[in-house]
Amino acid sequence: MARTGILIETENNAVKDTSLGVMTAAKGQEIIALVTDADPAGLKDKLAEFGAAKIVKLAASGGDITASPDLLAEALAAAVKEFDLTALLGTASVPGKDLFARLAALMDLPLVSDCVGLDLAAKTARKSHFSGKTFATLKVDAPVLLATVRPNAIEAEPAPAAGETAEFTADVTDPGKLVIKEVKKGDAGKIDLTEAPIIITGGRAIKAAENYKMLDDCAAKIGAAVGASRAAVDAGYAPHSMQVGQTGKTVSPRLYIACGVSGAVQHFAGMKTSKVIVAINEDKDAPIFAKCDYGIVGDIFEVVPVLTEKL
Amino acid sequence: MKIFVCVKHVPDTAATIKIEGDTGFKDSEIKFVASPYDEYGIEEAVKLVEKNGGEVVIVTVGKPGADATIRSALAMGAERGILVTTDSQFLDATLTAKALKAAMEKDGMPDIIFTGKGSVDSETFQTQYRLAGYLGMPVVNDVSKLTVDGGKAVAELEVGGGDKQVIEMNLPCVIGATKGLNEPRYPKFPDIMKAKKKKIEQMTLADLGIDGAAGAVTLEKLEPVPERSGAKMIEGSVEDQVTELIRILKEDEKVL
Numbered sequence A: 001m002a003r004t005g006i007l008i009e010t011e012n013n014a015v016k017d018t019s020l021g022v023m024t025a026a027k028g029q030e031i032i033a034l035v036t037d038a039d040p041a042g043l044k045d046k047l048a049e050f051g052a053a054k055i056v057k058l059a060a061s062g063g064d065i066t067a068s069p070d071l072l073a074e075a076l077a078a079a080v081k082e083f084d085l086t087a088l089l090g091t092a093s094v095p096g097k098d099l100f101a102r103l104a105a106l107m108d109l110p111l112v113s114d115c116v117g118l119d120l121a122a123k124t125a126r127k128s129h130f131s132g133k134t135f136a137t138l139k140v141d142a143p144v145l146l147a148t149v150r151p152n153a154i155e156a157e158p159a160p161a162a163g164e165t166a167e168f169t170a171d172v173t174d175p176g177k178l179v180i181k182e183v184k185k186g187d188a189g190k191i192d193l194t195e196a197p198i199i200i201t202g203g204r205a206i207k208a209a210e211n212y213k214m215l216d217d218c219a220a221k222i223g224a225a226v227g228a229s230r231a232a233v234d235a236g237y238a239p240h241s242m243q244v245g246q247t248g249k250t251v252s253p254r255l256y257i258a259c260g261v262s263g264a265v266q267h268f269a270g271m272k273t274s275k276v277i278v279a280i281n282e283d284k285d286a287p288i289f290a291k292c293d294y295g296i297v298g299d300i301f302e303v304v305p306v307l308t309e310k311l
Numbered sequence B: 001m002k003i004f005v006c007v008k009h010v011p012d013t014a015a016t017i018k019i020e021g022d023t024g025f026k027d028s029e030i031k032f033v034a035s036p037y038d039e040y041g042i043e044e045a046v047k048l049v050e051k052n053g054g055e056v057v058i059v060t061v062g063k064p065g066a067d068a069t070i071r072s073a074l075a076m077g078a079e080r081g082i083l084v085t086t087d088s089q090f091l092d093a094t095l096t097a098k099a100l101k102a103a104m105e106k107d108g109m110p111d112i113i114f115t116g117k118g119s120v121d122s123e124t125f126q127t128q129y130r131l132a133g134y135l136g137m138p139v140v141n142d143v144s145k146l147t148v149d150g151g152k153a154v155a156e157l158e159v160g161g162g163d164k165q166v167i168e169m170n171l172p173c174v175i176g177a178t179k180g181l182n183e184p185r186y187p188k189f190p191d192i193m194k195a196k197k198k199k200i201e202q203m204t205l206a207d208l209g210i211d212g213a214a215g216a217v218t219l220e221k222l223e224p225v226p227e228r229s230g231a232k233m234i235e236g237s238v239e240d241q242v243t244e245l246i247r248i249l250k251e252d253e254k255v256l
Helices: A017-025 A040-049 A069-082 A094-107 A209-222 A230-234 A265-269 A300-310 B036-052 B064-075 B093-107 B127-135 B189-196 B238-252
Strands: A003-008 A030-035 A052-060 A087-091 A111-119 A124-129 A134-140 A145-149 A164-170 A179-184 A198-202 A225-228 A255-259 A276-281 A294-297 B002-006 B009-011 B032-034 B055-062 B080-085 B112-116 B139-149 B152-160 B163-170 B173-177 B200-204 B217-224
Touching: A003 A017, A003 A069, A017 A087, A017 A111, A017 A145, A030 A040, A040 A052, A040 A164, A052 A069, A069 A087, A069 A094, A069 A164, A087 A094, A094 A111, A094 A145, A094 B127, A094 B139, A094 B152, A111 A134, A179 B152, A198 A209, A209 A225, A209 A300, A225 A230, A255 A300, A276 A300, A276 B238, A294 B238, A300 B238, B002 B036, B002 B093, B002 B127, B009 B064, B032 B036, B032 B064, B036 B055, B036 B112, B036 B139, B036 B173, B055 B064, B055 B093, B064 B080, B064 B189, B064 B200, B080 B093, B093 B127, B112 B127, B127 B139, B127 B173, B139 B163, B152 B173
Parallel strands: A003 A030, A003 A087, A030 A052, A052 A164, A087 A145, A111 A145, A198 A225, A198 A255, A255 A276, A276 A294, B002 B055, B002 B112, B055 B080, B080 B200, B112 B173, B139 B173
Antiparallel strands: A111 A124, A124 A134, A134 B217, A179 B163, B009 B032, B139 B152, B152 B163
16 A cells, blocks of 8 residues: 655644645555654544554654754655655645645655645646636656645545554754744734634725724634735735735635625635635625625625624 | 846736636737736845845746746846746746756856745746755745845745744845735836846757756646536525524535
8 A cells, every 4th residue: 555644733732624634635545644743642543533554753863843844844855765655745734835845845856735636546636726717637757746735625534544653753954044033923822814614704895904803703703714805905904914815815614704805806716615605795796796605795794793693 | 136036927817717628728818927926026126136236137937928027027127037938838846946047057146036925827836945945045935024134134924823933044045925025016117118128038948958848747637616606695684694694504514
């Protein structure tokens, strides 16, 4: 059986749900779960349930792998050789995309970034081209397939396996090219937009920065993240880190609720692979209603508070 | 200070992509532009040279028509351009990086290389890393703030969840630019006229000793992402609408 490595992302010492979807992408393969930043013993049950034959705590002799993306890439390259992997997959999160690009450059191997589908036996991957307007199927001809999977694009399915724990310390050092001087914490406790299972977005109709609190309140009830349209960001109502769409984040949650978003093609480019899209807009002719699943014509300042109350 | 900016010639993001055959698209009817994130790189490079002196050189690997995209970058204040021509819109990222490296080495090495954080056509998000790897330079992507001083660059980037990192590296380095870094200028008419006289050096992949067919990633199929056919509209009072929506999301769609 071909052996596939999965780089596991964790939060508060628990496996992120997005990583479970990545494991499902490797269904049918012998899965080696690679853990960098948590105690594998605490993750064992979950990772075994979703298919990990082996759970490996990865470390490097040359330092703390969680503190340097270049060192982590070196350690992963060593793990690919150590475990004789034919594929290594990760989450297309902000750090995941950065890390896999470093790894691909280091190993001089092809990489398919932000896949929405994978066939490891055929070595094909499906991903967005032209900012969400088309899907491309790519065939990869390489001894090791490197890919990142779009968060939530592949639904996690249980596939119980042994889940033996092990440790591997790669004999590698940091190339020392980057020095992380500072980490500036954003709003603590906020769910990352690209990885969120549910997103509520406010468009131009939100009218003021302080009105995002209404969406924050709603989001807090259902574990959602809050996004913004480009129009709202350009008007100064929200920071760019919240922007969904062409020049912002690409997201694929199971539920996307657009509040007062008109629905430009550039906005759809960032969210059209969401499972269910709901739009709330005062304008019954807003373009968004032509391309979403469910629509409510109404004032967001009337509809959203009722939604928050009933959720 | 010499700065290269890698600019990709891509379909305008508002363009409708009409697929032709299995892997082609009709490019004769659509407008091509510089990939949006690359514009932040051009602006930052031009600002650095305005402050420190030197020159900004645009480097593009693309179809022959990409010279128009290079001209638009020259109108923003770059000094000259280099176009490595290829006949495919989707050149393997490894080959693109090799072509960029070879063209840069031929021209003379820079202090900084800018790219966009990714291109909006093939969205591979890796060429800048490969280029940095081949040149042995540090690379940081998604950069929304940059200070260059005394042979060092300090970059600020978002790392997810609203958190930001501040990373220091020595020059020369590769910086992937994103929105927030600056506000790209709109060229004025005299700048556009001046850009017409600026030099664009052309060469082919073969001139640089690169086989365009040697990539390890092949595009097998291009297909439109299915569009939704229109929303099911939920009617009634606000109370009724919200109650029905929650019922649908819980019972029918099972997403709540």
